[in-house]
Amino acid sequence: MSRHPQTGPLLLVNASHPLPISKTPDLVCADPRWPEVQLDRQAAGQLRACIRAVKGENAIVPVSGWRSLDQQQAIWDDTIRQEGEAFTRQYVALPGCSEHQTGLAIDLGLAAETIDFIRPNFPYSGVCGAFRKLAACYGFILRYPAGKESITGIAHEPWHFRYVGTPHARFMTDQCLVLEEYVELLRRKHSKQPLLVPAGSRIYRIRSCRELFREDLDAALAGRCQISSDNCGGYIVTDWR
Template sequence: MRTVTITRDRLGRGPLILVNRSHPLRPAPPPECVPVDSRCPAVALEKQAAALLSACIQSLNGGAQIVPVSGWRSAEEQRRIWDETLHQEGEAFTAQYVAYPGCSEHQTGLAVDLGRAAPHIDFLRPDFPYHGIWGRFRAASVKYGFIERYQAHQTHLTGIAAEPWHFRYVGAPHAALMTEQGLCLEEYSGFLAQTPRRCVLDNGRAVEVRYVPCMGQETEISLPEEGCCQISGDNASGFVVTVWEAG
């Protein structure tokens, strides 16, 4: 085994950061984002998330029916959307469907709103049905590392109304674990803190996932000598350690 030291400022970095009104974004370098689709150059995601989203849509031949509507947003853009929606729709609607500036997943580059192709697409609430190609995308997206982030039965935990169009990249093993266990991101660190979890991906590769609490300004984490590893902060109180077993 080898030991790595992770500093406290890494709590707010990684694909598993929780971002909501109770867990605002921490200072961090801006994400390296690229367009999801050349036809929609203004809609960008963190580069790995963008590549995997594109691959998922292509695997379904869904490019003509699935449209990226909104991806990464700057702090200024999120503030503008909040202010405009508050003015036009009122406080109750805005609180349901727009994250408060500084508390939006869109500012991470890991979240995307998708819509059904149509002459007019509602920017805030795009239509993204549960049937047809859109339902098949939901099922397939899990193995590409995406979850449907805001579901109706989890509103009391997420604080956001059901958004069938909003998908969040977390990584393949985590999307599979959350989906199998019926968890939202607000519950995931607590679930992992109970005991390390192991899953086998579609390609047959085994993955172990565990939670390590932040111990102060520096946290020591043990990793195997071999195999691919990832350490992501949860933007709360610890780190999620993912180890792909050497094969």
């Protein structure tokens, strides 16, 4: 058995599970026109591909991507001053507990002369609706849907998308699961018997574990599987061997 770094696209980050690492992820611009909005490299590539697929290059604007701890603290403090504590706790994650600090989360807005940084307009119709329908195919989920507030601890945010990877995004979207529920499902039911998820030409075998076998680490190094910490004391192994 062995341990693995606390990283990966399935990190659960919320008020009960603070970000476990301080290392800055491998970041690139989500869109060269907005160089200040950065994402994890793989997430950024998939986001651009999804926006191109719906011909949304001139309509969909990346509003907020990776944030440092200091930036998240400043947003928290500013929103508290301007909107009050109740509003802030609904729409802004606690510093150290924000998905934006992973580089895997992106807030999107419909292009307009003025865009609200905290609550950008990203409707369910038009090009934004088309993006929603394809998002899972490119590895993104709507992280804070309506009806799941008691689980996520965050109000419905139609603009906030999280990269988790294609097989996971497809399964979560099909089953109407948020990341908290998905991690718990894997831990409860798929530690011994993997979850099988078809995506494209592959069938992915997904399992949860507390410790990793040497064969898992070797397969990950060889590019035959992916290991992600779940930030709940275990790992999620996604195997396509």
